[in-house]
Amino acid sequence: MIFDHRIYTARPNRMGHFLKLYEEMGLPMQRHYLGEPFGFFQTHIGEQSRIVHLWKYDSLADREARRDTMEADPEWQAYRRKVIETDHLLDMRNQILKPVTFFNPNK
Template sequence: MIYELRVYRCVPGRLPNLLKRFETTTLKLWEKHGIRPSGFFTTLIGESNQELTYLLAWESLAEREKKWTAFQTDPDWISARAKSEEDGQIVGNIVSQLLTPTAFSTLK
């Protein structure tokens, strides 16, 4: 199993918009494309409280490439993203890391 750690740093004040987009749109589209989230987190204490951090689970890099590309190019996603940003950009930057569990990890 491969895990993808993604951190979205929002434009100041726009985190509620990002959370709403995930709850109402993104998760449904991920289900459609077979993308498996493993957890979502907001920052309680840290550099910024305007972040959404989450983990995705992938069987392989090939699965990630196929499913993520299908999601990113889905006309429903393109439309929903544009609609959610009609009043301005939501995400300032995204950091993504692909991780493999250690032998002692509780996630395998």
């Protein structure tokens, strides 16, 4: 099992606009292709304007297959264009994480 850990940084005063766009357009497609996120957060204390989400996959191959299918969907491509056009985000980063042996995320 692996986790895709994503951190997006919103431009000042654009967090709400990005989250609304994501909730209306992006999240429904991701739920369809990727399943429910393992976690979805925004910063409260610390570096501001951060959106952090975690997606759980069986393996790198599982992640690649699901994301490739989503990327091929014209509606997902339209959503991505809309995010770029509205210029809500400054930065996007992701890491692939593996749980340590003593943590079972299925519990």
